[in-house]
Amino acid sequence: MREKQRGIWQEITWGEYWDTAETVAHALLALGIEPGDRVAIQSENRPEWLFVDVAAVAVRGSTVGLYPTNPADEVRYLLGHSGARVLFAEDQEQVDKVLEVIDDCPALERIVFVEPRGILHRYDHPKLIAWKDLLALGTGHRAEHADAVAERMAASTPADVATLVYTSGTTGRPKGAMLTVANVDFAIDTLVAGGGFASPPPGPRDLTLSYLPLCHVAERVFTVWFNAASAVIVHFGESIATVQADLREVQPTILFGVPRIWEKMLAGVTVRLSGASRFKRANARLWLRVADRIGSTLAANGGRHTAGSRALYAVGWLLCYRALRERIGVRRVRYAASGAAPIAPDVLKFFMGIGVPMHELYGMTENTAVATGNRPGRVKVGTVGEAQDGVEIRIADDGEIQTRHPGTFAGYFDDPGATANAMTPDGWLRTGDVGELVDGTHLRITDRAKDIIITSGGKNVAPSEIENALKASPYVKEAIVVGDRRAYLAALVGIELDTVGEWAQRQGLGYTTYRDLSGKPEVVALIQRVVDDVNAKHNPVEQVKTFRMLPKELDHEDGELTATQKVKRGSIATLFAELVDDMYRSKA
Secondary structure, three states, X not given: OEEEEOOEEEEOOHHHHHHHHHHHHHHHHHOOOOOOOEEEEEOOOOHHHHHHHHHHHHOOOEEEEEOOOOOHHHHHHHHHHHOOOEEEEOOHHHXXXXXXXHHHOOOOOEEEEOOOOOOHHHOOOOOEEEHHHHHHHHHHHHHHOOOHHHHHHHOOOOOOEEEEEEOOOOOOOOOEEEEEHXXXXXXXXXXXXXXXXXXXXXXXXOEEEEOOOOOOHXXXXXXXXXXXXXXXXXXXXXXXXXXXXHHHHHOOOEEEEOHHHHHXXXXXXXXXXXXXXHHHHHHHHHHHHHHHHHHHHHHHOOOOOOHHHHHHHHHHHHXXXXXXXXXXXXXXXXXXXXXXXXXXXXXHHHHHHOOOOEEEEEOOHHHXXXXXEOOOOOOOOOOOOEEOOOOEEXXXXXOEEEEEOOOOOOOEOOOHHHHHHHEOOOOOEEEEEEEEEEOOOEEEEEEEHHHOEEOOOOOEEOHHHHHHHHHXXXXXXXXXXXXXXXXXXXXXXXXXXXXXXXXXXXXXXXXXXXXXXXXXXXXXXXXXXXXXHHHOOOOHHHOEEEEEEOOOOOOOOOOOEOOOOOEOHHHHHXXXXXXXXXXXXXXX
């Protein structure tokens, strides 16, 4: 792996990786970690995350990932519910959170801080220990009990719980999904060795960038498991804020992103294009129109070129696409994937058109992120692909998608009731998603079952498709469609500040804050045009009849988003109830 420190990429060899992980494992033994104990990590992506993850599993413990954005109240719940005995906290910010709630976490015995910056050296708490001191503890234990970790590893079983992955909690408190060693082995065998993703499978020449939270199962696949199983080289940037610059430097060959990442990248292209010279702007617009045509051709042919589209792309590569892909960091990408939430087909077609081989995937925490995927050459845009090898898919009578395979989780930690509700009597996992099979092979997801809107006229509407169509615009960051038990659909719309801000400057519009900008009549008119374009592609019952601008950017700490940036619809309905009611009063 490689880690960027003070602007320079530092290499970590496989020997150094395991040596450090084994030392940390010895330290965990010295701290008394027993099989089944939980070891928590609250940190941005960095090598220490992997050292601790591997070490915890090596001593038959279970890793519990906390998002670095989790506020203190969520830290209290996650540490208390999981009963974690040791927490690895990245820095002073994370340490402060846990010290604020430590009285409510009786099982927590040690807090290991990795970064000593700030005033941590002044802290005097009996449970605090520095990373360097932990390594010294492990080194001492290793000298006295050289075979202790190997013996613990030899006693491991496929049923050991390797990790607790807490769900995003869109409808309530997060639940800790228990993924076993057998679950992880199945995921690796299917997605890596079995060619469930890239073709040819990932290998030592492949480069990846780790930037999405590692406590999310999808990033664990692409960072930890891909790395260990196929020797891809993982890169850790200096912070989440440097992702775009890191992409340009690394130019990864395999790139996974949630829809928000791809939407943000597309919006960035729009911003840069608007600031280019007249000649460059005209050239780019010409070739982006060509890319739209190429993308449509690829989408219609399973991701394969025709002779005509290949010729167009060859010319476009010389005059536009090579420079564009270099600038946004995807010049060498041979396999790109989007997952964890629905994405607008237009976004996929854009990247396909400029030469990025996009594939939409589907999986969830409870099935170790293994369900379906679009295969190279067999892509159906608008679907999440075919069942992976060894995976069974069925559509229940009520339209729910259900899966069955060896990667199905062992249940929710300390929640037998939720575990029972997650499974059918004959052993299928209830995904909570509604969908259908296209041509008998490719799965199309309609929406989350709980999010389906039933209008007062009795019409069932899937809001995510409309929301994604709105968010395909570079000017729209968030779109929440409402209308359950109402006469028509309405929407709350949040602008993309950078893109709309750039547009406002070109129009000569001055503004001070997000609220000020989003409330300007010219901006409302801009969004109205986006809404009108989307409405033109939908039948009347699926059209957004009115909308209101969100007065602020949605935020995790304010309870509007989950840590994975998913909208908490229940919270939105409560927090912005006046806006919602106003849309229906005004229209009526």
